[in-house]
Amino acid sequence: MRQMESSSLAQTKQHTQEKRVTIRRATTPDAAGMTAFLSALHAENLNTICRRAPPTEDEVRISVEKTAADMRSFYLLAMSGDEIVGLLDLSAGENGHSRHSVRFGVSVGKYWRGRGVARELTESAIREVKLWPHFCRIELECAAHNESAIYLYESLGFVTEGRKRKSMDLGRGPEDMLLMALVW
Numbered sequence: 539m540r541q542m543e544s545s546s547l548a549q550t551k552q553h554t555q556e557k558r559v560t561i562r563r564a565t566t567p568d569a570a571g572m573t574a575f576l577s578a579l580h581a582e583n584l585n586t587i588c589r590r591a592p593p594t595e596d597e598v599r600i601s602v603e604k605t606a607a608d609m610r611s612f613y614l615l616a617m618s619g620d621e622i623v624g625l626l627d628l629s630a631g632e633n634g635h636s637r638h639s640v641r642f643g644v645s646v647g648k649y650w651r652g653r654g655v656a657r658e659l660t661e662s663a664i665r666e667v668k669l670w671p672h673f674c675r676i677e678l679e680c681a682a683h684n685e686s687a688i689y690l691y692e693s694l695g696f697v698t699e700g701r702k703r704k705s706m707d708l709g710r711g712p713e714d715m716l717l718m719a720l721v722w
């Protein structure tokens with residue numbers, strides 16, 4: 539146990555000493571790293587995101603390739619050297635009535651939270667979508683108790699538009715889900 543704690547501390551310290559992360563789009567060769575990132579996230583058993591089993595590497599690769607071909611969706615990665623430390627996935631509405639709108643999800647590796655990685659990822663996504671013609675809305679869903687996420691989104695201009703009462707159970711029992719959006 540002590541060994542695990544000291545290795546976590548060493549990892550945190552090492553990360554603290556590293557430079558800022560860089561943000562870039564995911565490409566096919568990132569599939570293995572993304573799968574590892576998502577598996578580690580799943581293993582944390584978080585109560586802020588859906589607990590479904592993480593995708594296989596093949597599933598991630600197919601999704602990255604489909605996304606790259608789509609032009610209306612993307613995966614953004616936060617990289618520290620070769621390591622994926624944060625991931626944002628974003629896709630545009632498919633229906634005629636929602637083609638001007640995108641939705642996204644973001645997550646950051648355990649040892650990288652609270653250091654501005656999600657902010658950088660989300661700001662990059664906003665900057666990019668604002669360049670897309672005819673788009674004027676970015677939306678997301680968030681557990682009502684996810685304070686750091688809500689703080690982050692609100693600080694970037696997102697507004698809570700609705701609350702689906704007791705609509706999600708992420709391991710704490712049924713709780714409210716916030717519907718948040720940024721429009722321009």
Ligand SMILES: CC(C)(COP(=O)(O)OP(=O)(O)OC[C@H]1O[C@@H](n2cnc3c(N)ncnc32)[C@H](O)[C@@H]1OP(=O)(O)O)[C@@H](O)C(=O)NCCC(=O)NCCS
Pocket residue numbers: 584586587644645646647650651652653654655656657658679680681684685686687689690693
């Ligand atoms: C939510 C999550 C993506 C945030 O990522 P992050 O990289 O830690 O976020 P950032 O460091 O960019 O920003 C977090 C902000 O919230 C603030 N914050 C952190 N904990 C907070 C809390 N309990 N209450 C209010 N604000 C808080 C931070 O100070 C920071 O604000 P600042 O930039 O003004 O200092 C990350 O915690 C995560 O991956 N969680 C697990 C998956 C998840 O919940 N995803 C979101 C689903 S909606």
